[in-house]
Amino acid sequence: MLRLFLGLYITLVLGFALSITAVDHVFTWLLDGPLERYHREAVRGPAYSLVEQLRPLDSGARPQKLAELQAHYGLGLKLIETDLLQLDKREQALLVSDQLVVRKDFTQFIVTIDGGPQVLSIDLPAEPEVTEAYTIGAYAMLAALIAIALFLWVRPHWRDLEGLRLAAQRFGDNDLRSRIHLSRRSNIRELADHFNQMAGRIEGLIANQRELTNAVSHELRTPIARLTFELEQLRQLSRQEVCGALIDDMHADLGDLEEMVSELLTYASLERGATEIKRETIQAANWIDSVLGAVALEAEAAGIQLVLDACTVQSIRIEPRFMARAVINLLRNAIRYAEREVRVRLEREGEWYRIVVEDDGPGVPFNAREKIFEPFSRLDASRDRRTGGFGLGLALVRRVSQWHGGQADVRDAEAGGALFVLTWPHDAA
Numbered sequence: 001m002l003r004l005f006l007g008l009y010i011t012l013v014l015g016f017a018l019s020i021t022a023v024d025h026v027f028t029w030l031l032d033g034p035l036e037r038y039h040r041e042a043v044r045g046p047a048y049s050l051v052e053q054l055r056p057l058d059s060g061a062r063p064q065k066l067a068e069l070q071a072h073y074g075l076g077l078k079l080i081e082t083d084l085l086q087l088d089k090r091e092q093a094l095l096v097s098d099q100l101v102v103r104k105d106f107t108q109f110i111v112t113i114d115g116g117p118q119v120l121s122i123d124l125p126a127e128p129e130v131t132e133a134y135t136i137g138a139y140a141m142l143a144a145l146i147a148i149a150l151f152l153w154v155r156p157h158w159r160d161l162e163g164l165r166l167a168a169q170r171f172g173d174n175d176l177r178s179r180i181h182l183s184r185r186s187n188i189r190e191l192a193d194h195f196n197q198m199a200g201r202i203e204g205l206i207a208n209q210r211e212l213t214n215a216v217s218h219e220l221r222t223p224i225a226r227l228t229f230e231l232e233q234l235r236q237l238s239r240q241e242v243c244g245a246l247i248d249d250m251h252a253d254l255g256d257l258e259e260m261v262s263e264l265l266t267y268a269s270l271e272r273g274a275t276e277i278k279r280e281t282i283q284a285a286n287w288i289d290s291v292l293g294a295v296a297l298e299a300e301a302a303g304i305q306l307v308l309d310a311c312t313v314q315s316i317r318i319e320p321r322f323m324a325r326a327v328i329n330l331l332r333n334a335i336r337y338a339e340r341e342v343r344v345r346l347e348r349e350g351e352w353y354r355i356v357v358e359d360d361g362p363g364v365p366f367n368a369r370e371k372i373f374e375p376f377s378r379l380d381a382s383r384d385r386r387t388g389g390f391g392l393g394l395a396l397v398r399r400v401s402q403w404h405g406g407q408a409d410v411r412d413a414e415a416g417g418a419l420f421v422l423t424w425p426h427d428a429a
Contacts, residue, residue: 076123
């Protein structure tokens with residue numbers, strides 16, 4: 001706190017001193033004319049009275065008369081020869097027009113008596129002398145008052161900043177639940193809120209990473225164990241037809257591994273933004289037909305009717321490969337749980353594109369609608385690949401939609417199943 005206080009204090013004092021000096025010089029220059037006129041008008045009456053008393057006298061009698069008048073005026077009065085004053089042209093013009101000449105920062109006034117070589121000088125009383133001790137004391141008092149005011153202002157800021165520093169330190173020491181809570185009157189409340197949001201995001205990412213690591217190890221271990229067992233069985237069998245079936249199973253397991261690794265790599269690249277994705281403007285009807293064609297055989301094998309309800313847009317601007325991957329994942333998820341049919345729509349509402357995938361399956365419970373979009377999160381806790389997939393498909397869907405500036409969510413379908421909606425904004429750039 002001391003370092004912060006001293007830095008602000010020195011900056012404030014220097015700025016205050018420079019500001020006063022600058023303001024004094026600027027306003028003195030700006031107000032020079034008005035102030036001169038003001039002082040001239042203030043002294044014009046006494047000057048007129050003195051000149052009227054001195055004008056009838058000759059130059060020899062004037063000093064004596066001025067000495068008599070001096071006792072009745074709180075002013076310094078002197079008779080001066082014009083040649084000794086070194087008047088400039090402006091001052092000479094003022095004297096010729098019987099106006100006062102103002103000098104010495106408005107403390108000396110010169111007026112002509114009768115237009116002759118002798119003029120009257122009027123000096124205002126000297127200001128009271130301020131000793132050096134008083135000057136030092138005044139400035140010290142001013143500095144102390146500034147220090148008190150600054151301390152009262154700095155202290156709550158320092159307290160809040162110190163709380164933020166300690167929270168960041170605890171977070172850095174692996175206390176991922178560390179947060180800071182400040183009063184609404186705090187000037188760094190917004191900064192603290194951003195810190196809390198960042199901490200929550202990092203905590204979530206690390207939790208997902210840990211879950212991802214555990215899930216990957218579990219998912220990879222199962223097909224590898226099956227392959228190992230099948231290979232051992234293959235060594236013990238002699239009949240070719242049985243060997244062929246085992247080899248087919250092993251190829252299927254290897255296909256599962258390849259598919260999961262592909263999903264993992266795609267999701268990881270999108271999550272960290274390493275993949276360069278470029279949007280293109282493409283024909284919507286051709287694109288959605290190709291996407292439906294990619295899963296047509298799977299739907300037919302599962303006895304599910306795949307229906308394109310509507311495609312109401314002519315073109316869309318997307319990254320075709322990743323968006324197709326996301327929609328295919330939605331379709332495969334719908335085919336897995338549908339009873340008879342899966343319906344698809346591609347449409348536009350205002351500035352938003354929307355792909356809707358609707359099935360007539362069991363639907364998704366309300367309290368699980370956010371969880372299913374998390375990596376390796378599935379409603380089926382058994383992690384059976386024939387009922388729950390790998391748990392990456394919907395996570396990839398949401399990540400692709402977020403990259404396009406949109407979102408993915410799930411609702412209840414009219415037929416009682418699940419209705420997945422993938423939206424993203426129109427981008428004509």
